[in-house]
Amino acid sequence: EIEYRDELVGEGDFRIKGGYQVMKRFLKLAEPPTAIFAANDLLALGAMQVIQKKNFRIPEDFSVVGFNDIKLASFVYPPLTTIRQPMLEMGALAVKMLLKIIEEGEFNQKKEVLESKLIIRESCKKINRK
Numbered sequence: 542e543i544e545y546r547d548e549l550v551g552e553g554d555f556r557i558k559g560g561y562q563v564m565k566r567f568l569k570l571a572e573p574p575t576a577i578f579a580a581n582d583l584l585a586l587g588a589m590q591v592i593q594k595k596n597f598r599i600p601e602d603f604s605v606v607g608f609n610d611i612k613l614a615s616f617v618y619p620p621l622t623t624i625r626q627p628m629l630e631m632g633a634l635a636v637k638m639l640l641k642i643i644e645e646g647e648f649n650q651k652k653e654v655l656e657s658k659l660i661i662r663e664s665c666k667k668i669n670r671k
Contacts, residue, residue: 548570549567549570549574551563551564551566551567553580553584553587555580555581555583555584556583556584556587557583557584557586557587557590558587559583559584559587560579560583560584560585560586560587560588560589560590560591561587561588561590561591562587563584563587563588564577564587564588564590564591564592565591567588568591568592568595574603575602575603575604575668576603576604576605576606576665576668577603577604577605577606578606578608579605579606579607579608580608581607581608581609582607582608582609582610582611582613582614582621582623583607583611584607585605585606585607585608585614585621585623585664586607586613586614586617586621588603588605589605589617589621589664592605599619599664600619600663600664600665600666600668601666601668602668603668604622604664604665604666604668605621605622605664605665606621606622606623606624606664606665607621607622607623607624608623608624608626609623609624609625609626610623610624610625610626610660611623614660614662615662619662619663619664620662620663620664621662621664622659622660622661622662622663622664622665623660623662624657624658624659624660625657625658625659625660626655626657627655627656627657627658630655631655634653634655638651638653
């Protein structure tokens, strides 16, 4: 079981700089996290920059996971583990929903769930630190 710790939740601007700033704060904690799950790949890349700049290793010292699977994610070192969203499917579904709103003149809120995929690369492993 993983204990929730409010100090391990960070807010960034969804760019590399945001991930960099949040990770700098995490590294100053008495008990920094062993893993980072970022809201997007750019935030994850910013976190990776700080980790490596401070001479920590990915994934030996910190595991890092992003979200979106941008092209750059597979070219950084180590390649970033990430979650791939079905972007084409999302776009097609959005158009379908919009056309239905236009045709029917009203919006009926409906929940749609699309399957994401974990893209395992080299930025994650079990960390032995407690």
